Amino acid sequence: xxxxxxxxxxxxxxxxxxxxxxxxxxxxxxxxxxxxxxxxxxxxxxxxxxxxxxxxxxxxxxxxxxxxxxxxxxxxxxxxxxxxxxxxxxxxxxxxxxxxxxxxxxxxxxxxxxxxxxxxxxxxxxxxxxxxxxxxxxxxxxxxxxxxxxxxxxxxxxxxxxxxxxxxxxxxxxxxxxxxxxxxxxxxxxxxxxxxxxxxxxxxxxxxxxxxxxxxxxxxxxxxxxxxxxxxxxxxxxxxxxxxxxxxxxxxxxxxxxxxxxxxxxxxxxxxxxxxxxxxxxxxxxxxxxxxxxxxxxxxxxxxxxxxxxxxxxxxxxxxxxxxxxxxxxxxxxxxxxxxxxxxxxxxxxxxxxxxxxxxxxxxxxxxxxxxxxxxxxxxxxxxxxxxxxxxxxxxxxxxxxxxxxxxxxxxxxxxxxxxxxxxxxxxxxxxxxxxxxxxxxxxxxxxxxxxxxxxxxxxxxxxxxxxxxxxxxxxxxxxxxxxxxxxxxxxxxxxxxxxxxxxxxxxxxxxxxxxxxxxxxxxxxxxxxxxxxxxxxxxxxxxxxxxxxxxxxxxxxxxxxxxxxxxxxxxxxxxxxxxxxxxxxxxxxxxxxxxxxxxxxxxxxxxxxxxxxxxxxxxxxxxxxxxxxxxxxxxxxxxxxxxxxxxxxxxxxxxxxxxxxxxxxxxxxxxxxxxxxxxxxxxxxxxxxxxxxxxxxxxxxxxxxxxxxxxxxxxxxxxxxxxxxxxxxxxxxxxxxxxxxxxxxxxxxxxxxxx
Numbered sequence: 001x002x003x004x005x006x007x008x009x010x011x012x013x014x015x016x017x018x019x020x021x022x023x024x025x026x027x028x029x030x031x032x033x034x035x036x037x038x039x040x041x042x043x044x045x046x047x048x049x050x051x052x053x054x055x056x057x058x059x060x061x062x063x064x065x066x067x068x069x070x071x072x073x074x075x076x077x078x079x080x081x082x083x084x085x086x087x088x089x090x091x092x093x094x095x096x097x098x099x100x101x102x103x104x105x106x107x108x109x110x111x112x113x114x115x116x117x118x119x120x121x122x123x124x125x126x127x128x129x130x131x132x133x134x135x136x137x138x139x140x141x142x143x144x145x146x147x148x149x150x151x152x153x154x155x156x157x158x159x160x161x162x163x164x165x166x167x168x169x170x171x172x173x174x175x176x177x178x179x180x181x182x183x184x185x186x187x188x189x190x191x192x193x194x195x196x197x198x199x200x201x202x203x204x205x206x207x208x209x210x211x212x213x214x215x216x217x218x219x220x221x222x223x224x225x226x227x228x229x230x231x232x233x234x235x236x237x238x239x240x241x242x243x244x245x246x247x248x249x250x251x252x253x254x255x256x257x258x259x260x261x262x263x264x265x266x267x268x269x270x271x272x273x274x275x276x277x278x279x280x281x282x283x284x285x286x287x288x289x290x291x292x293x294x295x296x297x298x299x300x301x302x303x304x305x306x307x308x309x310x311x312x313x314x315x316x317x318x319x320x321x322x323x324x325x326x327x328x329x330x331x332x333x334x335x336x337x338x339x340x341x342x343x344x345x346x347x348x349x350x351x352x353x354x355x356x357x358x359x360x361x362x363x364x365x366x367x368x369x370x371x372x373x374x375x376x377x378x379x380x381x382x383x384x385x386x387x388x389x390x391x392x393x394x395x396x397x398x399x400x401x402x403x404x405x406x407x408x409x410x411x412x413x414x415x416x417x418x419x420x421x422x423x424x425x426x427x428x429x430x431x432x433x434x435x436x437x438x439x440x441x442x443x444x445x446x447x448x449x450x451x452x453x454x455x456x457x458x459x460x461x462x463x464x465x466x467x468x469x470x471x472x473x474x475x476x477x478x479x480x481x482x483x484x485x486x487x488x489x490x491x492x493x494x495x496x497x498x499x500x501x502x503x504x505x506x507x508x509x510x511x512x513x514x515x516x517x518x519x520x521x522x523x524x525x526x527x528x529x530x531x532x533x534x535x536x537x538x539x540x541x542x543x544x545x546x547x548x549x550x551x552x553x554x555x556x557x558x559x560x561x562x563x564x565x566x567x568x569x570x571x572x573x574x575x576x577x578x579x580x581x582x583x584x585x586x587x588x589x590x591x592x593x594x595x596x597x598x599x600x601x602x603x604x605x606x607x608x609x610x611x612x613x614x615x616x617x618x619x620x621x622x623x624x625x626x627x628x629x630x631x632x633x634x635x636x637x638x639x640x641x642x643x644x645x646x647x648x649x650x651x652x653x654x655x656x657x658x659x660x661x662x663x664x665x666x667x668x669x670x671x672x673x674x675x676x677x678x679x680x681x682x683x684x685x686x687x688x689x690x691x692x693x694x695x696x697x698x699x700x701x702x703x704x705x706x707x708x709x710x711x712x713x714x715x716x717x718x719x720x721x722x723x724x725x726x727x728x729x730x731x732x733x734x735x736x737x738x739x740x741x742x743x744x745x746x747x748x749x750x751x752x753x754x755x756x
Contacts, residue, residue: 081097082130083096090135098125099282099283099284100248100282102123102125104168105123107120108120114141121135121137122164122167138165144166144184147166147187148187163191163203173218177221178225181214181221181222185229186226191206201247201249211237216254230328231380231383234326237344238317239346240317241344249283255322256281258271259315259317265312267312268306269290269306269316271304271305273285273286279339280322302341304318324342332504338368340505342411358414370416372417373415374500390404422591424488436479439699442702442704443476445703450465453710464539465706471529474521483518484592486514508583508585510584519588519594520571523571523594526614529666533625533664540661570617575587578596578609595608596609622669626665632658659705663701671690671694675687
């Protein structure tokens with residue numbers, strides 16, 4: 001980052017980041033089976049002619065990546081049911097829906113019903129006919145609690161109706177509470193556990209669709225869900241994958257159940273999930289092969305190869321979860337929006353597994369890079385991810401490799417911890433250094449001048465101006481020497497030898513170096529500057545209010561306490577509530593030494609100290625200072641009819657006085673808040689330049705207005721020596737008696753005085 005304009009950094013911060021798993025010889029002396037499972041993007045590159053993608057498909061490396069509602073080589077094959085309007089066969093309206101998925105009716109339950117606002121019906125988009133099946137209609141008074149109470153004793157026909165009702169009642173993710181999720185999990189578990197009812201395919205399809213919808217719920221909801229109900233459901237799904245016949249309708253957007261019935265002996269099974277523009281599972285994108293299929297790596301989202309060391313003729317089942325919502329870990333707490341798909345590979349009860357090997361290629365995200373990972377499987381006893389019996393490795397080609405021994409019917413995952421790819425700031429540009437240096441010199445001279453000439457204006461104004469100059473000078477120096485973070489973490493895999501579950505998907509470094517100290521000092525002295533600016537404005541207000549007696553005698557003592565104490569309180573609260581040695585980025589940023597302002601989605605957050613530790617206090621001060629400036633300008637511009645012409649102040653001096661006060665009050669920062677709400681690009685650029693120029697030269701402005709200008713006005717001989725053009729104000733006196741008029745009734749006298 002180039003700081004060619006001073007304080008631009010603060011504007012930006014406030015107002016604006018082949019391991020083709022080879023089958024190896026088992027090290028066990030007498031293995032029953034050796035299973036090699038590989039999660040990865042594809043391993044084989046296929047040359048494809050250049051294509052023209054249709055229907056908003058995107059061409060990537062010569063292959064069309066299609067949206068969910070289109071398929072085919074060029075995304076030209078319809079993969080949806082068109083919108084259905086009410087007709088004599090159905091009174092409901094269903095929107096365009098992807099094949100194999102449920103559509104929810106536009107019609108909603110009336111306001112007076114229990115399920116007010118819920119969809120009244122749903123219909124399955126039939127893969128064969130490309131049209132909607134007969135709708136499933138919801139009783140708008142039926143609740144998940146009631147279904148949960150009735151489902152165990154219901155007949156198969158009643159269970160069909162309850163299964164479709166449960167699917168409708170869970171179709172809106174925003175209405176899924178922990179209680180609703182628990183009820184729905186218990187209902188679907190009962191439905192799928194009954195082997196007789198699951199022979200009715202519609203029940204299994206509705207139940208799997210319900211589970212897929214539960215995975216759409218907010219992550220926060222699962223913290224209060226009954227985990228026993230979820231655990232029982234995942235185990236039931238494992239059994240379902242072995243029992244159910246292959247059915248493309250058991251592939252729903254967020255989960256899929258796939259099975260391969262044992263027929264002839266096989267040595268390998270390959271599960272492949274193909275990419276789409278939308279991050280969903282689709283029936284035509286999940287394929288099972290008993291031989292290794294050659295496909296392009298650019299169209300594969302997920303691949304799992306299972307290889308047996310001996311002929312295998314039993315049933316094999318797979319359950320794919322789009323996320324780990326059902327596997328709430330106590331030891332692994334994710335904070336980034338990273339995907340952790342879970343895959344369950346299941347064999348029949350009398351089948352044994354000697355070893356499982358699997359691998360994955362870290363997703364190529366430019367904002368993150370892999371730091372470390374762990375090979376895990378889900379322990380139903382501990383209700384957590386464990387690493388027992390698993391080892392990890394990293395291949396030269398960049399794949400992460402796992403090997404787990406003597407596991408059967410397990411849910412596998414690879415937990416990865418990522419580093420954020422921070423864009424560290426560059427060294428300050430010479431223009432910034434020059435501007436800061438000039439400001440430091442100007443402010444130092446101003447403070448010295450104010451101290452030397454303090455008798456001409458009194459102690460209080462001098463106290464205020466000197467403190468403003470002092471705080472701004474220290475801030476400029478801190479900015480020059482402390483804004484860049486001297487400790488930079490180089491990204492790259494730093495794989496530890498031990499297979500340990502990471503604490504989070506975001507690898508966090510403990511505090512190192514002086515960056516936190518510089519951040520606190522920068523925050524303190526910038527707040528200190530604006531606090532003294534505000535106190536200066538209050539002093540001006542009190543002078544106008546008490547024009548005879550002047551500033552109250554208690555004001556200097558109060559100003560000293562507030563001026564130095566209030567910023568310290570704000571900084572102390574910011575540090576105490578957000579800073580931890582093991583997690584310093586709660587308080588500051590990593591790229592440079594300034595307050596944290598954005599969340600993990602790189603969006604400005606009011607929960608961060610930048611907002612309530614800087615932006616909010618500064619806004620209150622600027623509002624106060626603006627009100628004082630308006631009051632001051634009104635007072636000096638108002639004409640007093642009792643004054644004669646010689647007693648009136650020129651417009652130029654009035655404007656100069658208001659401008660001087662505006663500079664001292666730091667009102668140029670108002671442009672930063674205007675910049676915050678500006679959307680138009682050209683205006684935003686202009687405001688950015690204006691903001692930077694005004695604040696870069698603020699120290700120089702104070703020097704000119706509060707040191708150089710008063711000094712030149714009090715020493716006119718210097719102006720003559722410098723041959724400066726003489727500028728004065730015409731002053732004329734009027735007398736009542738004619739004989740009192742002097743010989744020369746015109747005189748020129750400079751009325752320029754010290755600034756307010």
